[in-house]
């Protein structure tokens with residue numbers, strides 16, 4: 689099942705990369721809630737951005 693992240697700011701269930709706002713920085717990427725711009729943990733953003741056919745931990 690998809691591991692959705694619940695936003696700390698607005699309580700939205702963020703389960704897809706298009707519900708996030710991504711910003712590129714000099715050190716990498718930062719992720720924010722697409723609704724209220726509360727910061728989202730980097731691991732969550734990366735996981736959702738790599739979301740493919742249900743494999744939960746493909747970066748190990």
Ligand SMILES: [Zn+2]
Pocket residue numbers: 695696697698699700721722723724725726
């Ligand atoms: Zn939010």
